[in-house]
Amino acid sequence: MPDDRRTLETREPADETVEPPESFVEQANVSEESVLECFEEGRQGWERAAELLDWRDGYDAVFDEDSNAWLPGGSLNVSENCLDRHVDDGRGDARALVWEGQAGETRTYSYDELLREVNATAASLRSLGVEENDIVTLYMPMVPELPVAMLACARIGAPHVVVFTGYSAEALAERMRESGSSVLFTCDGYYRGGDAISLRNRAETVRVSVPWEVTTVIVDRFGSVDAGTGASDYAYDSLVEEHAGASVEPVERDSNDELFYIYTSGTTGEPKRVTHTTGGYLSHAAWTSHAVLDIKPDDTYWCSADIGWITGHTYVVYGPLALGTTVLLDEGASDFTSRSKPWKTIEEYGVDIFYTSPSAIRKFMKWGEEYPAAHDLSSLRLLGTVGEPINPRAWRWFYEHVGDEDCPVVDTWWQTETGGHLITTLPGVHDMKPGAAGFPLPGVDAEVVDAEGGRVEPGTGGYLTITKPWLGMPRELSTRERWAEHGDDEPPDLSEFEHAYFTEDSAFVDEDGYVTVIGRVDDVIKVSGHRFGTMEIESAIADVEGVAEAAVVDGRRDGQRVMDAYVSPSDGSLREDEVRGAVLKAVEEKIGSFARPDRVVFTSELPKTTSGKTVRRLLTEIASDEEPGDTSVLRNPEIVGEIRSSLRDE
Ligand code: PRX
Numbered sequence: 001m002p003d004d005r006r007t008l009e010t011r012e013p014a015d016e017t018v019e020p021p022e023s024f025v026e027q028a029n030v031s032e033e034s035v036l037e038c039f040e041e042g043r044q045g046w047e048r049a050a051e052l053l054d055w056r057d058g059y060d061a062v063f064d065e066d067s068n069a070w071l072p073g074g075s076l077n078v079s080e081n082c083l084d085r086h087v088d089d090g091r092g093d094a095r096a097l098v099w100e101g102q103a104g105e106t107r108t109y110s111y112d113e114l115l116r117e118v119n120a121t122a123a124s125l126r127s128l129g130v131e132e133n134d135i136v137t138l139y140m141p142m143v144p145e146l147p148v149a150m151l152a153c154a155r156i157g158a159p160h161v162v163v164f165t166g167y168s169a170e171a172l173a174e175r176m177r178e179s180g181s182s183v184l185f186t187c188d189g190y191y192r193g194g195d196a197i198s199l200r201n202r203a204e205t206v207r208v209s210v211p212w213e214v215t216t217v218i219v220d221r222f223g224s225v226d227a228g229t230g231a232s233d234y235a236y237d238s239l240v241e242e243h244a245g246a247s248v249e250p251v252e253r254d255s256n257d258e259l260f261y262i263y264t265s266g267t268t269g270e271p272k273r274v275t276h277t278t279g280g281y282l283s284h285a286a287w288t289s290h291a292v293l294d295i296k297p298d299d300t301y302w303c304s305a306d307i308g309w310i311t312g313h314t315y316v317v318y319g320p321l322a323l324g325t326t327v328l329l330d331e332g333a334s335d336f337t338s339r340s341k342p343w344k345t346i347e348e349y350g351v352d353i354f355y356t357s358p359s360a361i362r363k364f365m366k367w368g369e370e371y372p373a374a375h376d377l378s379s380l381r382l383l384g385t386v387g388e389p390i391n392p393r394a395w396r397w398f399y400e401h402v403g404d405e406d407c408p409v410v411d412t413w414w415q416t417e418t419g420g421h422l423i424t425t426l427p428g429v430h431d432m433k434p435g436a437a438g439f440p441l442p443g444v445d446a447e448v449v450d451a452e453g454g455r456v457e458p459g460t461g462g463y464l465t466i467t468k469p470w471l472g473m474p475r476e477l478s479t480r481e482r483w484a485e486h487g488d489d490e491p492p493d494l495s496e497f498e499h500a501y502f503t504e505d506s507a508f509v510d511e512d513g514y515v516t517v518i519g520r521v522d523d524v525i526k527v528s529g530h531r532f533g534t535m536e537i538e539s540a541i542a543d544v545e546g547v548a549e550a551a552v553v554d555g556r557r558d559g560q561r562v563m564d565a566y567v568s569p570s571d572g573s574l575r576e577d578e579v580r581g582a583v584l585k586a587v588e589e590k591i592g593s594f595a596r597p598d599r600v601v602f603t604s605e606l607p608k609t610t611s612g613k614t615v616r617r618l619l620t621e622i623a624s625d626e627e628p629g630d631t632s633v634l635r636n637p638e639i640v641g642e643i644r645s646s647l648r649d650e
Contacts, residue, residue, distance in 0.1 A: 016433070016434070017431035017432065017433050017512075018399070018431060018433070018434065019431050019432075020427055020428060020430075020432070021406050021407070021408070023406070024294075024381065024382070024406075024407070024408055024427065028294055028426075028427060028428020028429070029290050029291060029294050029296070029428070030290070030291040030294075030426055030428055030429065031428055031429065032428075032429045035291065035426060035442050036442065039443050042443075043062055043063045043443065043468075044062050045443050046062055046063070046070070046283070046287075046443050046471045047062050048287065049284060049286065049287030049471055050062070050071055050074070050283045052283065052286040052287055052290060052322065052323070053076060053279075053282060053286060053322065054076065054080065054085050055074050055075065055076045056075045056076055056252050057073065057074060057075040057252075058073075058074060059071035059072060059073050059074030059255060059279070060072055060073035060074075061073075068469060069256050069280075070255060070256070070277075070279065070280035070283075070469070070471055070473075071255040071256075071279040071280060071283070072255060073255070074254070074255040074279050075252045075253060075254050075255065076252070076253065076255070076279060076282070077154065077155065077157075077250035077252060077253055078154035078253070078259055078278055078318065078322075079118060079122075079151045079152070079154040079250055080155075080250040081282060081322050082318065082321035082322050083096075083111060083114060083115040083118060083151065083321070084115060084250065086111045086297075086324040087112055087115055091111055091297065091324055092110060092111050092115075093110050093112065094297070094324065095108055095109070095110055095111075095300075095326040096109050096110060096114040096324075096327065097109040097114060097144055097147065097326075097327050097329055098300070098326060098327070098328050098329065098349060099144045099330075100328070100329070100330045100331060100332075100345065101143075101331050102191035102194070102331045103191060107144055114148070114151075116244075116245075117144075117148050117240070118148055118151045118152050118155060119155075119247055119248050120240045120241075120245070120246055121145075121148050121149055121151075121152035121240055121243075122152040122153075122155040122156050122248040123243035123248050124152075124217070124234075124240055124242070124243050125152055125153065125156055125158065125183070126156060127239070127242075127243065128183060128215050128217070130156065130158050130183055131156075131158070132156060132157035132158065132251055133157060133159070133258075134181075134182075134183065135159055135160075135161060135179045135180055135181040135183075135261070136149070136153050136158050136159070136160050136161070136181060136183045136184075136185065137160070137161045137163060137172070137175065137176050137179070137181045137183065137184045137185070138150065138153075138160050138162045138163070138184075138185045138186075139163045139165060139172055139184060139185070139186045139199070139202070139203070140165065140185060140187055140219065140307075141187055141191075141221070141306075141331065142190075142307060142329055142330070142331045142334070143187065143190070143219060143221060143329075143331065145185075145187075145219045146162070146307050147307065147316070147317045147321075147327075147329070149185050150260075150307075150313075150317055151317075151321075153260075154259060155248055155251065156248065157251035157253050159258040159259060159260050159261060159275075160260045160261075161175060161176075161179050161181060161260065161261045161262070162260070162262065162307060162308055162312075162313065163175050163308065164306060164308025164309060164592075164594075165187075165192075165197075165199065166192075166308070166592045166593065166594035166595075167591065168202070168588060168589050168590060168592045168593075169201070169202035169204075169206060169209070170209065170589055171271075171590065171591055171592060172202060172205075172206055173205065173206045173209035173210050174271060175263050175271055176206060176210050176214070177211070178263075178271065178273065179261055179273070182210075182212055182214055182215060183214070183217070184203065184206060184214050184215070184216045184217070185216075185217045185219070186199050186202075186203050186216065186218055187199055187218065187219040187220075187221045188200055188218055188220060188221055188222050188225050189221050189222045189224070190221055190331070191331060191332065192332075193332075193337050194332075194337055196222065200218075203216050203218070213232060214232065215234070216232060216233045216234070217233075217234045217235075217236050217239060218234070218235055218236060219236040219237075220235065220236065220237055225237070253278045254278065255277065255278060255279025255280060256277050256278070256279065256280070256475070257277065257278045258275050258276075258278070258475065259276050259277060259278045259281055259282070260313065261273050261274065261275050261276075262276070262310055262313065264310070264416040264417075264531055265524055265531050265532050265533035265536060266522075266524065266533055267522050267523045267524060267533055267534075267535055268533070268535060269533060269535035269538075269539045271536075272533075273476075274310075274416050274417050274474045275474050275476060276313075276419050276472070276474055276475070277474075277475055280419075280471045280472055280473065281314075281318075281419045281420075281471075281472045282318060283471055283472075284419050284420040284470070284471040284472030285314045285315075285318045285319035285322060285419070285420050285472065286318075286319055286322040286323060287420075288319065288420045288421040288441070289315065289319030289320055289322070289323055290323060291426060291441070292410055292421050292424055292426065292427065292441070293319070293353055293382065293384060293410070294353065294381070294382050294427055294428070295319070295323050295353060296323075296325065296352075297324040298325075299325045299326065299352040299353055299381075300325075300326045300350055300351050300352055300379075301320050301326065301327055301328065301351070301353045302327075302328040302330070302333075302345070302346070302349075302351045302353065302354050302355070303315045303316045303320075303327075303355040303356070303384075304333035304334060304336070304342075304356045304357070304360060305334060305355075305356075305357070305386070305529075306334040309416075309530075310415075310416040311386055311387065314419060314472075315355060315386075315420075316329065319420070328345070328349055336360055336363060339367045339368075339371045340371055340374065340375070342364070343371055343372045343374065343375035343377060346379065346380065347375040347376050347377065350379040351379055352379055352380065352381045352382070353380070353381060353384070354380060354382075354384070354402070355383070355384035355385075356384070356386075357385060357386060357387045357388065357528075357529040358385050358387065358388045358389065358390040358391075358394055358529075359388065359528045359529050359560070359561070360529075361394045361395075361397065361398045362559055362560060364397075364398075364402075365394055365397045365398075369397070369401040372402050377402060377403075377404065378404070380402070380404075380406075381407055382407050382408055382410070382427055383398055383399070383407050383408070383410070384409065384410045384411075384412055385398070385409065385410070385411050385412065386412045386414070387526065388526050388529060388561070389435070389516075389517055389518065389519060390411055390434075390435065391435060391559075392434035392435040395409060395434035395435060396434055399434070408427035408432060409432060409434075410424050410425055410427050410432075410438075411424060411432075411435075411436070411437045411438065413437040413505075413515070413517050415503060416531070417474055417476075417477075417501075417503075418466075418470065418472060418473070419472030419473065420471075420472045421441060422440060422441060422444045422446065422466065422470060423437045423438060423439065423440050423441070423444070423446060423515050423517070424437055424438045424439075424441065425437075425438035426438075426441070433510075433512070433514045435516060436510065436515065436516040437514075437515050437517050438514060438515065439513060439514065439515065440515070443470065443471070444466065444468070445468040446464060446466050446467065446515065447465050447467050448461075448462040448464055448465070448507050448508060448509050448515070449463050449492050449494070450462050450463070450492060451463075451492045451493065452492065452493055453492050453494050453495065453496050453497070456508070456509075458508075458509055458510055458511045459508055459510055459511070460508055461506050461508045461518060462492075462506065462508065463503075463505075463506060463507075463521065464503045464505040464506065464507040464515070464517065465492070465494060465497075465500050465502050465503065466500070466501040466503060467497045467499060467500050468499055469499055473501070504520055504521055504522040504524065505517055505518070505519065505520055505521065506518040506519060506520075506521045523535060525552075525553070525554035525561075525563065526554070526561060527554055527561045527562065527563045527598075528560075528561065528594075530594060532552075532563070532591075532595055534551070534552040534553065536591060537552045537563075537565070537587060537591065537597070538550045538551065538552050540586045540587050540589075540590035540591060541565055541567060541583050541586060541587065543586060543590075544579065544582045544583050544586045545582065546569055546571050546574040546579045546582070547567055547568075547569060547570060547579065547583065548568045548569060548570035549567075549568045549606055549614075550565055550567045550568070550583075551565070551566045551606050551614050551616060552564070552565045552566075552597060553566070553620045553623050554620065555620055555622070555623025555624035555625075556624045557623070557624065557625060562623065563597045563598050563599075564597055564598060564599045564600075564619070564623040565583065565597040565599070565600045565601070566601050566603055566606060566619050566643070567579070567583060567600055567602055567603070568603055568604060568605050569602060569604075572604075576602050579602075580600045583600050584596050584597075584600070599623075601643060601646070601647060602646070603639060603642065603643045603646070604639070604642065605636055605639050606619075606639070607619065607631070607634050607636060607637075607639050607640055607643075608634065608635055608636060609633050609634065609635060610633075610635045615633060615634060618631065618634075618640055622643055628640050628644070
């Protein structure tokens, strides 16, 4: 194993289990008998998931070994599954979306109204010349027009690319170029953390950075859309009004047709495209929303993730709407700034299910239990967490002070690549273990292996690997060649497995079979739930004048994950504060301000091995205010002490 691979050390396993409340178990969507029985026959069990959807043409098989494809021969339309069928079932008046804007506005859409809006938007897309398989970019904040546009794209079979609005214009243009997209939906601006942020200039920048003409549709959030500024600009409101009352026949899509691309961070420095399909992905999204999040049509369900990330795609939009529930969309949720607001929202809307991130929970915990205690949270039935490991103390706090010890907490492990949950507890079936995600879902095979690909002993850390195809797997993994390629290139050696997807996470399994996920072993870091490739940030920094080299690492300070950039200057005569300013600006421009390191630390050199490799482990230890470990591999061990004393002097 290379010296600088991140830790495989075992975290302290939780030593207690917590039973789900009887009242929950009695009403759970999935019980022990119903779920285990149906998966006994292996992959066929996934049919239960596909049965949650309406198909135009039934699939020929659940999984086809030869093509490595799910539900081959099946056809369906995602927007029809999320809207029309609920209306046809007489639930047109039921609430589909409830939106709370940061400026205090609210808007509610029934399934009827949402379908009307999606139809008008789909007709608008067509009027702009968008055809099946054209790629549409959605650079939009948490406003109802975003799920509307996603569903409109799905209706006409145009894959969408949602780009998180925290990304800079340059990052947006890069994604449009990579995906070959020439249609952009955006907003004049949005609110974040109480600040009004304009997006107009960013859309303008795209026009010059994308080498083909871009048609832009602008949603009016600030009241500043004046029917557009350029020949290819459209005001969303007038466009949709023009097509009000339109009815667009949902396009029949094959199970394995593309539903969307989503870009995430890998280790190469380039955005990593992940493609999710129509049938497998939607079945996985609906099934896990049903089985893990226990969503029912009459629920009010709140997932605080931004739709720009995979969690928002799967568990704000597609999964819950496929089940016909009421989705709460809160513009300010993804970076909670008010101490009472989350609890006031739960009380006011009678939220049944609250799904959020460990970072948010740690923030709530710091603010204090008196805030949730001041509100009636008795409507809650289930709590969930996603995106990072949750420490047992934060888990307990959430369970006690938000759930009143009366709601199961599901700790859901998954990734952009997996499309939906893969490892968690089933809330009506399993006891929970604070700090441990749980078990591979029925139908999912996961192994924790050592570098040689052998299964490790319980309690020992190793590489988390998925050893069978799963329903929501991305198109990138749909050929056997790809599976093998991945297994061969990277540690661990997975060549013994017929199928193996290496997750790049380390984990351990305890004596009871619970999987505890430790964290990434590649150069991807998670800070505040955001996923960053250290390479992408380092290359932005390395372009700054006066910088010779940079290494970006994460660490833990005061219980929170933080990101540090260690920068070695090329020219000692430059002023550090100026270089620091330029470093932060470069990150903001190339990626976005959400990727700004918490600390920029200057050092004459980075710690290196004799072969010239940067030893990140030591920087991670410094970033965590820990005593640095073994420095014997370094050719410049004195550098570690130098960095630490410069930090002490600050
Ligand atoms: O390291 C794992 C961590 O988040 C990574 C995936 O990040 P992303 O693709 O942005 O998807 C986030 C939403 C699913 C994983 O490789 N991760 C995610 N959920 C958990 C987790 N780590 C521990 N426990 C979890 N429940």
